[in-house]
Structures are given as structure tokens and as C-alpha cells.
Amino acid sequence: MIKKQDILCLAGAAVFACAPLVLDAYWTDVLNNIGLYAILALSLNIILGQCGLFQMGHAAFFAVGAYTSAILNTMFDIPLLWTMPLAGILAGLFGLIVARPIIHLRGDYLLIVTIGIVEIIRIALINDVGGLTGGANGIFGIDRPMLFGLKIKRPYQFFYLIWGFCAVTIFLFHRLENSRFGRALNYIKDDDVAAEGSGIDISRYKLIAFVIGAFWAGMVGTIFAGKMKIISPESFSFWESVLLFTIVILGGMGSIRGVLLGAFLIIGLPELFRDFASARMLVFGAAMIAMMIFRTQGLLPPLPRKYDVSRFFSKAEGEQS
Amino acid sequence: MEEFFQQLTNGLAVGGIYALIALGYTMVYGVLKLINFAHGDLFTIGAFLGLTLLTSLGLTDSIGPVAGLLVLAVMVVILVGVVGFLLERIAYRPLRSSPRLSAVVSALGASIFFQNAIMLIWGARPLVYPHGLLPNVTVNVFGAELPLIRILMFVISVLLMCGLYYLTHKTRIGTAIRAAAIDQGAAKLMGIDVNRVISLVFMIGPALGGAAGVMVGLYYGQINFTMGWLYGLKAFTAAILGGIGNIPGAMLGGLLLGVVESLGAAYISIAWKDAISFLVLILILIVRPTGLLGERVADKV
Amino acid sequence: MKRFMRVLALGLVASLLLSSAALAADTIKIGLQAPLTGKYASEGLDMKNLVEILAAKVNADGGVKGKKIEIIAEDDAFDPKTAALAAQRLVTSGVVAVIGTYGSSITEAAQDIYDEEDVIQIATGSTMVRLTEKGLENFFRTCPRDDSQGAAAAQVLKDRGYKRIAILHDNSSYAKGLADETRKRLDDNSVVFFDALNPGEQDYNTILTKIKGFNPDVIFFTGYFNEAGLLLRQKKEMKWDVAMMGGDATNNLDLVKIAGNDAAKGFFFVSPPGVNDLTSPFAKEVLDTYKAKYNSLPASIWSVFAGDAFLAIVEALRQTDSTDPEVLSEYLRNKMDNYPGLTGSIAFDNKGDRAGKFYRVSEVNADGEFVMLP
Structure with missing residues (x-):
């Protein structure tokens, strides 16, 4: 059965898909940046929003993915989009390795460790580790992505690539959220002792959440590399991780709608505030505080889970008769 | 050996500043369980206010350098304390009962706000404290040449920390602060005005940061509007290293971080310095998940 | 109501046609990409001021073959991602050439966008070697390289x-x-x-x-x-x-x-020599105008290189009587020879780098001043 809400969503998406027709290249590119951050924030949302793990180093996985793609593409001439799965897998593997020993850390201790990881990654990239990353100069000359024989280079072409990927992400993560796995993560977030008591292997679930988030961020790295054509360590600083963290919390931890809105506000507002000239980041900081004060749970917190109780009853009756 | 000793003192000098800033983090965290990301910027405000007061009032000329600097430091400490008080009222109090991370985002917003406010008020170019305020005298300790000012700075840091330790552990107010840190509800029932305690903590923590700002300005000379972010991050690391919420832990963490950085740079690699100190932090946390002096938290059942 | 709509539509079409015709007729747009906010805002503002002074001078002398020069400045905030956005904005606004920017990695983030859209770019504060080693046809720089x-x-x-x-x-x-x-x-x-x-x-x-x-x-x-x-x-x-x-x-x-x-x-x-060391009569005249207008000289030499980039573009437009990037690029690379600029004569080598030697040694004297050694 198609619900009214779904139709509204599809209609909204259809209208949004027409955006590049009316916007110029600049605003289309702003939307592209928003899209990239939205996907990244959605992947962080699994770890931070759904599972409640304080992760402030998400740019590390993004970096691993972007550099994997860039190295494979520039050194071995593998078409960029083909490197996407591998970028994801390496980022996921990296996530598994670093998260394994630290997953039991509590709250703020985990936070500083993830900050440490993203800083170590940045320093390693800057120091040209293994002679692969090009140091501070980064890697240049990355190919544009090719899709069905079409070279993607203009902002409106990227718009469809990025937001198409974003749509897939939303669909999959929505399914994940409502699965047994998603409910387990929420349980861990709310009360990990009780969750463990109910037979949830919390370390394992936390690790899986970490790996999924890292995997997805790694794949976004591929698109980023194709869009910028040059990547350098500065694009993956601690500050990027802070932005992603802010998007998820401001949007409302664990809510996909909220994260999307958060991405629009955090990435879009500084562009809108350009009229304030050099005061624009000042206004932005004040806006962040104000939004948090007036919506303390985030802008669009997750709705309580609803279950159609009558369904269970009718099923039970059916069995009786 | 002489170089080792020299590097050790280099590390302790930087570590003393980290420790002083880390104290502010740890106090606020202890009571509110809030990571105050704006703390580093309060430190920067201290440095800039110090410079403005120094050049506009000319205290060092009228009442002599030592008394002048002391009066100056006291003024900055009070002013930064007031800023901290206002910050808590406006940006954190409305979020007291909401999820912990909401307050963290508010703190990040405050950090962006302060940083840009400093830039708009004092400009984007680095500013410089007047030269020659402090005499350049070195003392020879075990073969290492130590500037007298570094020793003084270290001593002042330690004195401030001891003062704070005395305040929190030996006085009535301190007892109230510790009580509020352990259990706000119970503290309220015992007749402690928790809101007042929190306001007080939010004045003491930033005030210490402001004092550190003036010291950094006087010693290093150059100050700029972005410096608080880096110091703040280092101080946060130090606080976690020692066990956040724990005052002696912040001191230990700060000094240790300074020494690890300095020795790592001296004997391994300068470029990898920060990576080395983060690695040490991670290793320590794997072995001691709540930091060096942090209490082990029992699982609630 | 219907009639009103028709009039409105007609009016709209007419005004659009008119304005585009007017634009095509008497202005040539030159873009300036510079850090107007952020850490290096002072550099970007100097670049903008200097280029605008030169543009006003050219326009006062009758423009380029009767067409006025219009400068469109965009902020890149000394950040690669913003630079890509600024480049998109300039490309969509229909500039024939772009001056700037300050910072090698920032220039690089915009480089490909201009190249793909066939817009000439003359960098001014971007000394990284590889920028001109990629064989981009439309890329030049007036600053020396590392x-x-x-x-x-x-x-x-x-x-x-x-x-x-x-x-x-x-x-x-x-x-x-x-x-x-x-x-x-x-x-x-x-x-x-x-x-x-x-x-x-x-x-x-x-x-x-x-x-x-x-x-x-x-x-x-x-x-x-x-x-x-x-x-x-x-x-x-x-x-x-x-x-x-x-x-x-x-x-x-x-x-x-x-x-x-x-x-x-x-x-x-x-x-390279500092702003105070520029002694040609032309440079003196321009810098005097600058000082009269803004009460100070440009803080560094990098903004003066932006002035040189502007002069090179205008000269190419004048000599070729064309706005075709291919023709302009060909002229700049092969035909421009010792054109008198602010920091000395302007010519580009095969890669698009500025030809000539620049470096001098300066020393700090006892009064804290920079003294250029002979």
C-alpha cells in the first residue's frame, strides 16, 4: 500500500530534481556540496545518531576512501567509479581495525580518540606516508567519473550523480533504521546495559555500525575526488569532522529528515550569509547557538516508533479460527 | 643528557599552560558533563583583553612593572570570568536538561562566534605585546639555560593549580562544587544552590583560561584570533588524558602531554609530533579507559 | 487581464533582448578571483583595489576598441571548495578571462573549471611548480614559481x-x-x-x-x-x-x-622586489593613485602581480581584437614580448610562466627596516 507520506516525499523529490533547470551553475554547485555533506552525515548518523557513539572523526574514513580512489585512478588508471566499492571496503576495514580496541570507551573518551584518529590520518597524509599521498600537495589529475559513457563534469551533471546517490542512501538507511539491526542500535543508544541484558551483543553491534558508517563515507570519498579532481589533506581536517558532527546533532540525532535539514542549514547558511561579508561566520555561530537553544532535541528529532497493534491482533484472531 | 634536560623543561613549560587551560575544561565537565569547546576562545579573549588594557591604561609605567602586571592580570581574570558567566547563562543553561550533545553543538557555535568576534574587534592580523616588559635573564640549571620567565610562568601555573585544589577540596564552596559534580539532585536536597555553583564554576574555569591567555601573550609576544582552537584541543586532550573531571588529573595530563610532545619532537620527528601524542593518548586509554587518574565508573544496573 | 499579460511578456522579452544587446555591445567582462574574506582578506582586497584603479584608467582612455572593461570580483575565502564555487560563478557570468588568485592550492582548485570552460586564467600569487606543468592551454601566471x-x-x-x-x-x-x-x-x-x-x-x-x-x-x-x-x-x-x-x-x-x-x-x-622598490614611472604613477585613494600602498607585491595580469589581458584584447580564448592564449604565449608592466616587462614562456628573473636579497637592519641588497 502506498502511503500518503510516501507520495509527498516522491513529489518533493521530483520538484527538487528540477532545481538545476532554474538555478545557475553556482547555486547548483552549492546544492552539490550540500548533497555530499548530507550523505556523509547520513553515514555518520548510523554511528552517532542511531547507536549513540560519540564519533568526531568521521572525516578520517572519508579521507581513506578519497585517497584510495585517487591513488588507484592516477597510478593504475582504473576508471574512477570502479574504485568506489574498494574505497568503501578499505574505509570499512580501516574503521574495523581502529574501532576494535576503542569501542568499549565511554562517551567523551571515545570522542577524543576519534579526534585523535582523524588528526593522525591528516598528519600521515601530509607527511606523504609510503610515498603514495603526495604530501601537502595532495594528489592531482584525478579523472572525472564516467557513467554510461557520459563524462560527468558540469555542476548539473554532478547534481544528478550526487543526489541520486543520496536518494539511494536515504532509501537503504531508512530500511536499516526500521530493521531488527536498527532497533538494536537504538536500544544500545538508550540503555546499553539493558540492551546487553536482552541478549544484544553490544560490542559487535557497535562495531558493525562503525564499519557501515565508515564504508559509506569511503564511497562518498570517491565522488568527492572526482568532483574536485585534486585532493589534499586540508580537505579532511578535524574541522570537517566537526561540521558533520554538528549536522547530525543539530538535525536531531538519528533522524534522516533531520540530518538532511541539518546539511542544508550548516552548509547552505554560510553561502546565504555572504551579504554579511566578514561578519558572516559570526552570524553563523550565533545562529547555531540559537537553533540549539530553541530546539534542544535538534530541529527534527526522530519520531517515536509506531507499531500497528491491530495487525498483531487480527493475525492472532486469524490463527484462532 | 644536557639536551634531554633542556627538552624536558621545554615540555614542562608548554605543559604548564596546557594544564592551566585543561583545569577550566575539567571543572566545567565535572559539574555539567559538558565539553566546553568555547573554552579555548575564552583563553584567546584573555590574551587580547590583556593587550588592550596593557596599552591603553599604561599601568606598568604608572605603578611599576610587577604591580602593573599583577593588577592587569586580576582585571583580565575578572572580565573573562564575566564572559564565561554570560556564556553559561545564554548558551548552556537552556540546554541543561536536553541531550548532552546538544550542548556540545551550542559550545561549538559559541566557539565560532567568539573567534569571529575577536577577529572583527581586534582584526585578523597577529598582534604583538610590547617588547621589553620582562627582562631576558637566563638561569643555569644542571647545565641547561632556562629563561627566568619560563620558570616564573611554570611556578605561577603550579601555584594557581594548588590554589584551585585548595579551593575545591578544603573550603565550603569547594565542597558544594564537588557535591554538585557527584549528584546535582542530591546536592539540591542538601540545600546547595546548584545554579549558583554552576555559575561560579563557569567564572573560575574561564578566569583561569584568561590568566593563561595573558601569560601566553606576555611570554610569546604574538597573539592571533585563531590560537584558542589549537590550545583548546590540546587542553581537552590533556584533561582526558588525566581523567576528565579530576583536577589533579588535568595537571598531570597537561604536564605529561607537554613532555610527550617535546620529547616526541626531539627524538622521533617534529612533523609527526601531534600524531605521536595522540597515539600515546590512545594507547593510555586502551589500557586505562578513564584516563590516568579518572575513577572507574561502575556499570549502572 | 489577458492583454496585460501579453504586454508584460512583450516588455520582458524586449528588455531582455535590449539588455543583452547592450552588454554585448560595449563591455568586456574580466573576472577577479581573490580572497576577500578569511585569513588573507587583506591581500584579496589589495588585488581588487589595484585592478579597479587600472580598469578605471583603461576605461577613461576609451576602453578597448571602444568597449568598456567591467571587473567582476568573486571571493574564494582562501579555501579550495569556495574557490571552486567562485570559479563556477565567474564562468556563468560570462567573463573572457580571470585574474587570480592568491595561494597555489586555491588556484589549483579553480584551474580545471576555467580550463574546461575555455576561460583564460592568469594567476598572481600561486608559485607552486606543477600549476604550469599540466599543459593547460589557458593558464598563465605573472608571479615567479618556486x-x-x-x-x-x-x-x-x-x-x-x-x-x-x-x-x-x-x-x-x-x-x-x-x-x-x-x-x-x-x-x-x-x-x-x-x-x-x-x-x-x-x-x-x-x-x-x-x-x-x-x-x-x-x-x-x-x-x-x-x-x-x-x-x-x-x-x-x-x-x-x-x-x-x-x-x-x-x-x-x-x-x-x-x-x-x-x-x-x-x-x-x-x-621579488617589494612594493617600495618599484621605480618605473608607470608603476609610480599607478601606486600614487592607489595611495591617494586608499591612503596606503598595497601591503605586498602579490597584489601588484594582479595588476600585471590585468594589463596583459587588456593588451592581448587590444592587439588581437578578439575575445576568443584560443586567439588570446596564442597571443599571450607567443607574441607578447616585453610589454611594460608594473613589476617590469611582461612576457610568458611556452608553459605560461612569466619570463625573466625576479629574486633579490633583503636584510633587516638595526632599525627593523627591510633593506634590499644590491
């Missing part, structure tokens, strides 16, 4: 007879590039130390103590004036009396302010 600076720096170090050289950079692509280029040209045995500091910190005692252990007779720091000032100050405090040299990013008087006259005395650096 390898020529590296060669100049190595020559100075050799001429002054230093045998034990410590090279310190700050891991930015610019400083690392200069450090590498210099090291390449020095005897391997003479470089006793090579490492990077973290820019933005304040305490460099650890690093100085470590370098002291290698007992060099000169420290070559390739980073920016801020850290250079702190290094000088802390070196003095350690009572360590070793010579120190800088690259062109230390060519800023704030260095002396941070270090203090005493500590900065004797510090020397290789750099």
Missing part, C-alpha cells in the same frame, strides 16, 4: 659560504615545495637538518633546541612571517646566535613587530 625561488635561495646560501644548513618548512605545499627545490640544488652533505614545524603554534623552543643539536651555521625557514618572527624571538631568548634566512613569505613587516628589532636584526630573505 623552483626559480629555490634556485635563487640555494645560490644565496652558497655565495654566503654556509657549509652546515638546516632547512625548516611548515608542511604547507608552498613551503615544502620551496624547501625541496632548494635542497635539490645544494650539496647533500651541506644540508644537516630537514623537517617541518606545525604552523599556528607559539612555542618553537623544542624545535630550536633540536636544530641546535645539529650545529648548523644557518637556518633556512621557508614558511610564513608569523612563525619566522616567533623563531627569531625564541632563538634570541635562547641566546643562540645563528644566521637565519627566509623565503618570500617572510617579506612582511609584521615579522619585525613579532620578533622585535633586536632579534630580527641580520635576518635576510630572498623575495
